[in-house]
Amino acid sequence: MDTNKEIIIENIASEDTVRALVQPGSVLSKIHYDFRVPTPEILRGLGISERTIDILTDTDVTMAKLTIKNEPRRNLTNNFGIIGELVDELRNLNVNDNKVTLEGKTQNSTLQEYSYEVKNFMTPVDIPTSRTFDGEIVQLTLREIANEYFIRMRAAYIANIGVIRNLANL
Numbered sequence: 325m326d327t328n329k330e331i332i333i334e335n336i337a338s339e340d341t342v343r344a345l346v347q348p349g350s351v352l353s354k355i356h357y358d359f360r361v362p363t364p365e366i367l368r369g370l371g372i373s374e375r376t377i378d379i380l381t382d383t384d385v386t387m388a389k390l391t392i393k394n395e396p397r398r399n400l401t402n403n404f405g406i407i408g409e410l411v412d413e414l415r416n417l418n419v420n421d422n423k424v425t426l427e428g429k430t431q432n433s434t435l436q437e438y439s440y441e442v443k444n445f446m447t448p449v450d451i452p453t454s455r456t457f458d459g460e461i462v463q464l465t466l467r468e469i470a471n472e473y474f475i476r477m478r479a480a481y482i483a484n485i486g487v488i489r490n491l492a493n494l
Contacts, residue, residue, distance in 0.1 A: 342414075342440055345411065346404055346407055346408040351429050354400070354427040356389060356426075356437075357392070357417060357423075358387055358388070359388055360388075361385050361387060410426075411426070424439075425437045449480050451476060
């Protein structure tokens with residue numbers, strides 16, 4: 325058996341999608357639904373007056389946003405089974421110009437928005453272009469910048485190796 329195999333991974337999908345919420349300890353706070361402006365019948369069903377509907381038909385409005393939430397400081401649910409069902413059902417609304425985002429938090433994160441859009445895993449890395457030497461600012465050479473880049477990218481990789489392996493299914 326050949327143990328000297330090379331794996332080349334060009335992109336790693338981030339865990340910041342709605343799937344992150346489908347785990348114990350997660351909380352769902354809000355559901356946002358951005359959609360093309362619907363027909364007058366749907367607007368009537370939302371309780372919008374006839375006069376408002378008439379005025380809107382004379383404007384350039386193309387999108388509407390519906391937010392589903394609870395009373396202030398109360399979440400929609402912390403039942404990950406219900407969250408999972410909502411994630412699966414709301415996926416059907418997330419087509420074309422219609423976008424669904426869920427606001428919530430996982431056991432290991434703070435409150436943030438999660439979407440169905442898959443994004444690549446990223447981590448910020450600051451690369452200095454100068455340093456202070458004897459009280460004066462000195463510009464780094466290209467070789468020094470390249471060295472800083474290597475050192476900091478390696479440190480970011482080592483700091484995130486567990487997350488990277490998880491996301492890459494390794």
